[in-house]
Amino acid sequence: MAGNGQNRHGPDRPPASRIRLVVSDMDGTLLTPDKQITAQSLSAAQALQAAGIPLCLVSSRPPGGIEMYFDQLKINTPYGALNGGTLFNPDRSIRSSLSLDPQTVLDALDMLAASQVEAWLFSGHDWLVRNTLDPLVQAESRTVQTTPTQVTDLKARIHNIGKVAGSTADHATLHDLEASIGHKLAGRACVALSSKWFLDITPLHANKGYAVHQLAAYYGIGVEEVACIGDMTNDVPMLSIAGLSIAMGQSTPDVQACAHFVTGANTQEGWARAITDFIFPRTGSSSTQFL
Structure with a gap:
């Protein structure tokens, strides 16, 4: 139901009467x-x-x-x-800010690599990638008007990481990884698709x-x-x-x-x-x- 009444399939709690x-x-x-x-x-x-x-x-x-x-x-x-x-x-x-445990970052990088999904790391204002010429990196850089930093080895930059992102044009693989990585990192991280191109792995309470x-x-x-x-x-x-x-x-x-x-x-x-x-x-x- 769009724009003309309360969603009958929605939550049991009533909608607020005052919004601030x-x-x-x-x-x-x-x-x-x-x-x-x-x-x-x-x-x-x-x-x-x-x-x-x-x-x-x-x-x-x-x-x-x-x-x-x-x-x-x-x-x-x-x-x-x-x-x-x-x-x-x-x-x-x-x-x-909340950060992933370094071992969780390593595990996430390994699981993404095993599925041939490119990984990006984020920390504060920094965005770290392996290849700044990757088409998805370039497209995202234009979208968010942010220039990433190219690093040879992401595994050398695993501390104070706020997000690991998996990026690929293989949408089916990314959808499957949401469940499989989510299961393997249960209790250690939040794992969710932020779009059909990106899988986000963030600290458990982040x-x-x-x-x-x-x-x-x-x-x-x-x-x-x-x-x-x-x-x-x-x-x-x-x-x-x-x-x-x-x-x-x-x-x-x-x-x-x-x-x-x-x-x-x-x-x-x-x-x-x-x-x-x-x-x-x-x-x-x-x-x-x-x-």
Whole structure:
């Protein structure tokens, strides 16, 4: 059900009646498939700001890939990179970070290599790759406007790693690895697809639910007053705890099952509709001048 009523297949807990913070995913959610923010979404974001409701972004992206949209959105709020494992202050300094155990990094690198999946390492503002000329590396570098550092041996850089990412155009292999690596690293790491091209391996408690708790604490509110919007498996930890959870229209049934509402797809102004249909009426603002 998109944009016209509560999701009857959603969670048992009722949606919040008052929202004081919005936390949004980016790719597949706020952004269109060509990584743009529509005019309607910008208007919706500005309406939130006018109503005094902060908008915070949490993404699997490295920090630079999030910061590149701040001027356009006209926001200056804390944000979560690397699936929420590293939180940044509004001045872009690191607020808190979680790291994988070095042995877990080694095990993840070995499992990705065994399936011929290229591995990337992320630590704070740094992105480490084996080959900067790899097509997926170059495509991602353009997307997130971040230049990676080429290293000969990733296994020599296993300390203070916030995320291991597996990247391949073999989507079926990556889907299978989500389950197999997730099983092998159970209790040591979170393993989830962030897109059909990327498998993210992050510290056990470094997920978007953790980020939502941290961001809510920053504003001195409870998670029951937070609205979250997302579309992928890695968004489930935040959708599962938010006072108001909204899944994008193109998301899978498993993701939609965690959401109070399902909005339109990111090709159909789904993010803007989520703000205007489900969130804005719960902000306590009397203004109707948006979109």
